[in-house]
Amino acid sequence: MAQDEVDRLTEAWRHExxxxxxxxxxxxSRVSRLARHLDRARRAAFAEHGLEPWEFDVLAALRxxxxxxxxxxxxxxxxxxxxxxxxxxRVDKLTARGLVSRRRDEDxxxxxxxxxxxxxxxxxxxALEGLLANERRLLAGLGAEERRRLADxxxxxxxxxxxxxx
Amino acid sequence: MAQDEVDRLTEAWRHExxxxxxxxxxxxSRVSRLARHLDRARRAAFAEHGLEPWEFDVLAALRxxxxxxxxxxxxxxxxxxxxxxxxxxRVDKLTARGLVSRRRDEDxxxxxxxxxxxxxxxxxxxALEGLLANERRLLAGLGAEERRRLADxxxxxxxxxxxxxx
DNA sequence: TTCATTTATCTTGACATCAAGATTACCTCC
DNA sequence: GGAGGTAATCTTGATGTCAAGATAAATGAA
Numbered sequence: 001m002a003q004d005e006v007d008r009l010t011e012a013w014r015h016e017x018x019x020x021x022x023x024x025x026x027x028x029s030r031v032s033r034l035a036r037h038l039d040r041a042r043r044a045a046f047a048e049h050g051l052e053p054w055e056f057d058v059l060a061a062l063r064x065x066x067x068x069x070x071x072x073x074x075x076x077x078x079x080x081x082x083x084x085x086x087x088x089x090r091v092d093k094l095t096a097r098g099l100v101s102r103r104r105d106e107d108x109x110x111x112x113x114x115x116x117x118x119x120x121x122x123x124x125x126x127a128l129e130g131l132l133a134n135e136r137r138l139l140a141g142l143g144a145e146e147r148r149r150l151a152d153x154x155x156x157x158x159x160x161x162x163x164x165x166x
Numbered sequence: 167m168a169q170d171e172v173d174r175l176t177e178a179w180r181h182e183x184x185x186x187x188x189x190x191x192x193x194x195s196r197v198s199r200l201a202r203h204l205d206r207a208r209r210a211a212f213a214e215h216g217l218e219p220w221e222f223d224v225l226a227a228l229r230x231x232x233x234x235x236x237x238x239x240x241x242x243x244x245x246x247x248x249x250x251x252x253x254x255x256r257v258d259k260l261t262a263r264g265l266v267s268r269r270r271d272e273d274x275x276x277x278x279x280x281x282x283x284x285x286x287x288x289x290x291x292x293a294l295e296g297l298l299a300n301e302r303r304l305l306a307g308l309g310a311e312e313r314r315r316l317a318d319x320x321x322x323x324x325x326x327x328x329x330x331x332x
Numbered sequence: 333t334t335c336a337t338t339t340a341t342c343t344t345g346a347c348a349t350c351a352a353g354a355t356t357a358c359c360t361c362c
Numbered sequence: 363g364g365a366g367g368t369a370a371t372c373t374t375g376a377t378g379t380c381a382a383g384a385t386a387a388a389t390g391a392a
Contacts, residue, residue, distance in 0.1 A: 004321050004328045012230040017294070024301035027313055028204060030320035035201030036247050037327040038194060054348075064178040074370060081202055083350055088372050090348090110357045110370045128179075128186070135190035141322045147193055150319045154196035155170050156307045161203040162170045220378075240340060252379055254342050259378095276340045276387045 006030050038138070045134040049127040056131075058090050059099060059124035062116040069116035072105075076114065099123060172196050204304070211300040215293040222297070224256050225265060225290035228282040235282035238271075242280065265289060 006029045013022045042053050051059070061079040062069045073087045080087070091114055094100045099120035105111035116124070139147060172195045179188045208219050217225070227245040228235045239253045246253070257280055260266045265286035271277035282290070305313060 001318070001321065002325060004324050006321070006324070009230065012232075013294075016230055016232055017291075020295065020298060022298065023313070024298055024305055026317040027305060027308075027320065028301050030317060030324055031197055032201050032204055033247075034320060034324050034327075035198050037324070038198055052348095064175065064182055066178075066182055072370080073372095081199075082348095084371065085351080085373075086349055093348095108358070108370080110355095112371070125183075128183070132186060132188065132190055135194050138323065138326075139190055139193060141326070142193075142319065146319060146322075147189070149315070151192040151196060152167070153308065153312060153316045153319070154193065154200060155167065155172070157304065158170050158172070158196055158200050158203070159168060160304075160307070161200075218378095238340080239342090249380055250341065251343075251381080255378075274340085274388070276385095278341065 004030075006033065041134055041138065042131065045130045046127050049123060049130055051123060051127050054090060055094060055097075055099065056124065056127050058087075058094060058114075059116060059120050060128065062100065062114065063121065063124045063128075069121060070113050072111055073114060094120070170196075172199065207300055207304065208297065211296045212293050215289060215296055217289060217293050220256060221260060221263075221265065222290065222293050224253075224260060224280075225282060225286050226294065228266065228280065229287065229290045229294075235287060236279050238277055239280060260286070 006026060009029060010022050010025050013020070013025070039053065042056075046053055046056050057080050058076060061076055062071055065071050073084065073091060076091075077084060077087050082090075091100065091102055091112075094114075095102050098117060101115050101117055103113055103115070105113055142150065172192060175195065176188050176191050179186070179191070205219065208222075212219055212222050223246045224242060227242055228237055231237050239250065239257060242257075243250060243253050248256075257266065257268055261268050264283060267281050267283055269279055269281070271279055308316065
């Protein structure tokens with residue numbers, strides 16, 4: 001198989017630091033680099049539907065929640081791995097664009113409900129289909145069984161993080 | 167095996183959008199989420215050595231280059247996947263901290279050489295060892311053969327990006 | 333030689349993010 | 363029914379990043 005950037009990177013490290021075992025990078029550097037490439041691909045895929053990646057993340061969380069497509073900022077925080085200040089800003093901008101609406105909870109007046117608008121639902125549904133089409137293309141190099149094994153191996157690495165929430 | 171966040175996420179999508187095949191997410195969402203967790207782990211590991219992740223990335227590229235630990239901003243761009251404006255800012259800050267020095271090339275006066283200082287070399291060498299110790303811990307759940315397979319599968323996904331430079 | 337093109341780097345302006353703290357409202361225990 | 367503690371959200375200030383364009387120098391064709 002052809003060499004990728006990480007092969008060259010670890011080879012260089014082995015030359016410069018032969019005293020170290022850099023083999024962990026062969027897995028984890030590829031994860032990081034692949035994620036950066038995926039971010040760019042996602043950005044391009046969403047741009048066709050007029051959404052930024054961070055906009056999709058919020059809208060998708062609401063969409064996944066099912067009818068009536070409504071969650072609190074606090075729940076959205078947990079699903080998107082951002083801070084509260086960031087979520088405030090995101091909801092502000094999504095509201096300004098008419099993709100979601102925000103209203104105060106009547107029972108707990110500290111709380112807020114963020115709800116997908118009809119426009120938001122249409123946007124996120126279209127963007128999701130574009131995303132999946134793009135992702136299928138990126139995975140074309142792997143067979144079904146390989147994808148399954150890859151997913152399983154990745155799950156093993158992710159699980160410790162999901163268990164102990166940061 | 168226990169469920170992770172991505173299992174819950176795809177299950178929710180299948181409930182809301184039973185018409186779509188969301189299986190690509192089982193691989194790619196895990197890559198993205200794992201990368202976010204790795205970023206945080208890297209940040210913590212580097213903090214012990216007084217470096218930010220972006221600082222390490224630049225210093226490590228110079229360190230890997232070998233004696234005299236000197237590269238141009240343009241080459242650093244390619245290795246770190248950032249834009250030229252970002253690299254200018256990074257080199258500015260690293261210079262201010264005394265981790266690298268910058269001087270104009272004598273032959274091509276458009277060009278600049280960024281060189282690791284002795285302090286920069288010591289910092290990046292120490293941080294690298296901390297990073298690897300941390301990465302070994304994160305990979306503890308996988309055996310040697312599993313790591314190799316995982317690395318191979320990831321290489322297959324990364325290669326198309328490395329070939330066609332964005 | 334000279335001018336247009338290309339290359340290498342830097343500058344600018346906008347923006348998303350975070351950490352820390354402020355604000356407002358609920359809740360529990362005396 | 364207060365008072366202190368907790369919870370949910372928002373505000374502020376600093377920072378890192380990008381996209382697009384500016385600057386400056388090398389290159390090549392006529």
